[in-house]
Amino acid sequence: MLALARWSWHSSTVTPDDPALRPDPRRELSCELLDPEQWRTPGTFELLATDPTWPARAGRLWTAHGPVDTPCFMPVGTYGAVKGLDRVDLEAVGSQIILGNSYHLAHRPGADRIRELGGLHRFITWDRPMLTDSGGFQVFSLRGLQKIDDEGVRYQTHFDGSRHRMTPRSVLETQAALGSDICMILDHCPPADAPPAKIREAMDRSSRWAREAAALRGQILAPEQLCFGIVQGGVDLDLRREHLATIAELPFDGVALGGLSVGESIELMHETLGEVAPQMPTERPRYVMGIGTPVDLLVAVRSGIDMFDCVMPSRNARNGQLFTFGGRINIRQSRYRGDPAPIDAACGCRTCSAYSRAYLRHLHEQHDPLYGRLATIHNLYFFHQWVAAMRWGLREGRFAEVERALAAWVSADRAAKASAAAATASK
Ligand SMILES: [Zn+2]
Numbered sequence: 270m271l272a273l274a275r276w277s278w279h280s281s282t283v284t285p286d287d288p289a290l291r292p293d294p295r296r297e298l299s300c301e302l303l304d305p306e307q308w309r310t311p312g313t314f315e316l317l318a319t320d321p322t323w324p325a326r327a328g329r330l331w332t333a334h335g336p337v338d339t340p341c342f343m344p345v346g347t348y349g350a351v352k353g354l355d356r357v358d359l360e361a362v363g364s365q366i367i368l369g370n371s372y373h374l375a376h377r378p379g380a381d382r383i384r385e386l387g388g389l390h391r392f393i394t395w396d397r398p399m400l401t402d403s404g405g406f407q408v409f410s411l412r413g414l415q416k417i418d419d420e421g422v423r424y425q426t427h428f429d430g431s432r433h434r435m436t437p438r439s440v441l442e443t444q445a446a447l448g449s450d451i452c453m454i455l456d457h458c459p460p461a462d463a464p465p466a467k468i469r470e471a472m473d474r475s476s477r478w479a480r481e482a483a484a485l486r487g488q489i490l491a492p493e494q495l496c497f498g499i500v501q502g503g504v505d506l507d508l509r510r511e512h513l514a515t516i517a518e519l520p521f522d523g524v525a526l527g528g529l530s531v532g533e534s535i536e537l538m539h540e541t542l543g544e545v546a547p548q549m550p551t552e553r554p555r556y557v558m559g560i561g562t563p564v565d566l567l568v569a570v571r572s573g574i575d576m577f578d579c580v581m582p583s584r585n586a587r588n589g590q591l592f593t594f595g596g597r598i599n600i601r602q603s604r605y606r607g608d609p610a611p612i613d614a615a616c617g618c619r620t621c622s623a624y625s626r627a628y629l630r631h632l633h634e635q636h637d638p639l640y641g642r643l644a645t646i647h648n649l650y651f652f653h654q655w656v657a658a659m660r661w662g663l664r665e666g667r668f669a670e671v672e673r674a675l676a677a678w679v680s681a682d683r684a685a686k687a688s689a690a691a692a693t694a695s696k
Pocket residue numbers: 612613616617618619620621622646647648650
């Protein structure tokens with residue numbers, strides 16, 4: 270098992286209130302500092318620092334739209350927008366790269382329409398890097414509306430019931446039309462509760478599709494578009510290692526772990542990450558798809574992961590959950606009705622510099638769209654700051670201190686959650 274005991278508080282020279290842990294998430298971002306004359310060939314991955322204790326590392330990945338400093342959190346803009354935020358907001362919170370969902374964009378407004386409008390970057394006026402998924406994960410989630418065979422998957426959309434086919438070729442064609450900087454291949458992600466034989470079957474199918482994608486990418490994608498392979502295998506470590514060996518052999522620009530955070534326990538997910546991530550190729554970027562919580566990001570970075578994406582900061586913001594360095598709060602609670610303080614007094618985001626908890630709670634109650642925007646700005650700033658602290662620690666040779674301080678935050682946040690749950694139960 271993963272050493273959960275290590276997460277207890279140790280004396281540290283960096284405390285959770287230390288300014289070192291609260292860097293401006295835009296500080297020293299290569300995308301803000303470097304001029305395009307200094308850009309390197311898309312796909313170049315520079316390993317800038319490693320930690321002596323953990324497999325953690327800091328690096329820089331080059332794309333056709335500039336560099337991404339890693340470790341890096343990628344906000345999710347399903348339909349080409351991180352809900353409620355525009356380009357200026359995203360740059361202000363320190364987003365280096367955003368993720369778009371191919372399944373959604375391919376049907377609304379349509380990949381060809383986006384191509385005719387000059388590609389996804391121009392369509393949404395975002396000139397920094399963009400990653401798109403294959404759309405496969407959404408299609409495999411359409412239970413009862415999809416049929417998988419060895420060549421691909423037939424499905425009916427959840428939009429209008431129209432029938433379509435998705436193959437290793439079609440997902441690359443869609444992402445070529447979108448003009449994504451980083452494209453993901455089609456893989457088969459089974460649910461966490463699938464029997465072992467089904468996990469093996471999905472893995473073998475994913476291997477065939479990966480070989481097909483590796484052979485096709487040169488014909489379909491532009492030379493500057495990167496393409497990442499995806500490792501499946503559930504939480505079975507032997508299957509994961511076997512599939513990692515298959516994917517690592519193929520000429521992809523980066524390697525991703527898929528099929529995590531799909532219903533398995535958090536402990537098993539962390540254990541799988543801790544075992545598999547350090548074995549991924551060191552010279553290429555490593556990406557875990559669809560995680561996670563602040564503790565998931567801590568575990569991922571410690572294990573040597575460079576990139577991650579999750580809807581959590583934006584989705585949870587809209588539901589009232591706001592992250593602070595004092596633990597999570599829920600703005601819907603009545604105690605914030607008369608609270609003149611900002612969400613987090615030490616936060617540097619534009620929401621905290623101007624607005625009170627009382628005002629945010631009021632906006633939430635009135636269903637004002639301004640609430641979602643201000644809350645998402647704060648949560649994304651928190652997530653970017655959380656990862657910026659780890660990036661700073663790795664680059665400065667102080668990751669162990671940062672790691673201990675963030676682990677202490679995790680313990681405090683868990684205690685706060687437990688006491689909030691107990692208070693609710695005793696009512
Ligand atoms: Zn804030």
